[in-house]
Amino acid sequence: MKKFMDEDFLLSNGAAWDLYHTYAEKLPIIDYHCHISPREIAEDKTFDTITELWLSGDHYKWRLMRSNGIDEKYITGDASDRKKFQKWVISLERAIGNPLYHWSHLELKRYFGYEGDLNVKTAEEVWTFCNQKIKECRMSARTLIKQSNVTVIGTTDDPIDELKWHESIAADDTFDVQVRPMWRPDQAISIEKSDYLDYIKQLSEAADITINSFQTFKQALSVRLDYFEEHGCTGSDHGLLYVPAEFADKTVIETIFVKRLNGEMLTSKEEMQFKTACLLFLGREYAKRHWVMQLHVGATRNNNSRLFKSIGADTGFDSIYNRVPLEQMSSFLNALNKEQLLPKTIIYSLNPTDNAAIGTIIGCFQESGARGKIQQGSAWWFNDHEAGMRAQMTSLANLGVLGNFAGMLTDSRSFLSYTRHEYFRRILCDIIGSWVETGRYPADMERVGKLVEDICYHNVNEYFNFQV
Secondary structure (H helix, E strand, C coil): CCCCCCCCCCCCCHHHHHHHHHCCCCCCCCECCCCCCHHHHCCCCCCHHHHHHHHHCCHHEEEEHHHHCCCHHHHCCCCCCHHHHHHHHHHCCCCCHHHHHHHHHHHHHHCCCCCCCCCCCCCCHHHHHHHHHHHHCCCEHHHHHHCCCCEEECCCEEECCCHHHHHHHCCCCCCCCCCCEEECCHHHHCCCCCHHHHHHHHHHHHHHHCCCCCHHHHHHHHHHHHHHHHHCCEEEEEEEECCCCCCCCHHHHHHHHHHCCCCCCHHHHHHHHHHHHHHHHHHHHHHHCCEEEEEEEEEEECCHHHHHHCCCCCCCCCCECCCCCCCHHHHHHHHHHHHCCCEEEEEEEECCCHHHHHHHHHHHCCCCCCCCCEECCCCCHCCCCCHHHHHHHHHHHHHCCCCCCCCCCCCCCCCCCCCCHHHHHHHEEEEEEEEHHHCCCCCHHHHHHHHHHHHHHHHHHHCCCCCC
16 A cells, blocks of 8 residues: 555656656746735735635635535634634545645645644644744745745736736845736626726726727727736736627727717627627737737636625635537637737636547647647646546647647645646656556657656746746
8 A cells, every 4th residue: 555645646657756756846836827916925925824824715625615514604704713724624634536635735745844644633733833834934925935946926917907016026136036917807808797887997097098989998908018018927818708709890899888888788799799809909919919818718607696795706606617619719719810910829628528629729720830839728727636637638648739738837826836736747747657658658768858847847938938
């Protein structure tokens, strides 16, 4: 019987062991998409307890606790940190097969040096041990980032954000990690939202442009795109139910936008026509700026309306949408490609059954002289477990070019989540190692190791032009 999560964890053969420990293990991390607060990095946020560091803002863990019948006061409520930790341990002990079980123990190992098994019997020991470590080592946002060997972080930033925290970080010579803003214009596109007109006022003020037409709306976005570019932005990110392809001429779009500015609500078709026009405009802008466009699709948000009303968004009430019309995504990409203004694009779907379809779509829009221009994103959110990662990478290898893959990201709000890169790297090495061991790829370990290093680090560095 193998020891629990030892150095061979997830590595089932000799080639996998060699690939991970020789090539992947010591590589730095580029975390190109996350939801970490740049303010917390700028201010070098410190933590008082393992609960604050581990459970605050982590809706992955919150969902697991609710599934174990834990009262909300121990999750997002006003219970003490100690009681919240105890309830988390009770939940974790039952989570056999869940990636949170592995991630949590990797975090205990890598950041606290705890080699044991966290369970109800050891909970008090771990609580005391970790809190003492936090106090003695002054665990802070920056020390955790540096300890994780991170070289670049891509945050998630709205077009109206003044980016002052990014400026503060960039001006600080004592911290050499690149913290780059990533353009996330979801609010600018979500014309159906009840607070949309309020947002347009804020965008108008940020760009110093009076927005009274679709044309001036685009001008305002262009001003903010320039501002983000000046602050080191090289990529965008879109959170969409699906990528629409409801094309309309500019006169129709102007009419739709002015209608909404006048306080009127739109039909579903008008909403999709507007969103298509916005995405086309932005896609062209990204191409001209040589930015990466990330498209996250397939999440239905805030399904539990009662708890959403009392707790808010991003608290664990989202799920998979299983009817993403990928033919519309293909039509959208084709529209930009016809103009030769299709930017580098990464496509993520929350529905794992979309893997093969995405793998074939990306192959339609690759370009000579641009290796891996169109990417299938890593197994995302509800799929970043072992089975999901294996399925996504195997599908990509079967239908595309795994060697060009831009690799893993955390998509997290936690400063401890960098161990997910280790988890990914171990699985990657095990997949490739098994192909080498079974004669499916030559046992030229230097060549195979170079592929692993590229997938883990070098590909994404080149893809986003981070220059590290």
